[in-house]
Amino acid sequence: MAKVYVGLGTNLGDKEQNLRDAVQKIEEQIGKVVSLSAFYVTAPWGFTSENSFLNAAACVETELSPLDVLQKTQAIERELGRMKKSINGAYSDRLIDIDLLLYDNLVLSVTSPTGAELNLPHPLMTERDFVMKPLAEIAPELVHPVLGKTMRELISSSCQQ
Numbered sequence: 001m002a003k004v005y006v007g008l009g010t011n012l013g014d015k016e017q018n019l020r021d022a023v024q025k026i027e028e029q030i031g032k033v034v035s036l037s038a039f040y041v042t043a044p045w046g047f048t049s050e051n052s053f054l055n056a057a058a059c060v061e062t063e064l065s066p067l068d069v070l071q072k073t074q075a076i077e078r079e080l081g082r083m084k085k086s087i088n089g090a091y092s093d094r095l096i097d098i099d100l101l102l103y104d105n106l107v108l109s110v111t112s113p114t115g116a117e118l119n120l121p122h123p124l125m126t127e128r129d130f131v132m133k134p135l136a137e138i139a140p141e142l143v144h145p146v147l148g149k150t151m152r153e154l155i156s157s158s159c160q161q
Contacts, residue, residue, distance in 0.1 A: 007099040015054035031062030037134035057134035073098040105145040
């Protein structure tokens with residue numbers, strides 16, 4: 001069983017329900033959700049919007065491969081009403097966003113047959129407090145496979161910058 005960490009976000013509609021629906025579908029289609037952070041209200045990152053976000057992180061035990069997890073998370077996003085992904089860093093309001101952050105200690109950069117890129121660990125995760133705070137809540141001693149620091153250490157150092 002692999003341990004997969006995902007980041008969840010939404011800034012449209014019934015935000016709390018959006019996150020709960022995503023977690024339920026992850027449990028049904030990917031694997032057992034073994035931990036789920038609190039829900040954090042955050043400002044938009046990388047674009048301007050009047051809508052605040054609700055973010056969370058979850059740990060999922062799965063037998064699926066990393067690319068299969070990516071395919072499933074993208075399908076769940078579509079099931080929950082997300083019509084388009086961010087393209088070339090152009091972000092916009094969204095009903096749901098599910099980012100694959102970590103898959104065990106795997107370091108990977110690959111393109112799926114559908115053309116989606118998968119980079120593990122997520123290349124921007126440490127730059128985003130809305131990812132790191134919930135992740136450090138559920139996995140404070142988890143070590144980043146590239147940086148060699150725990151989530152607690154990474155969040156502490158980012159708060160001091």
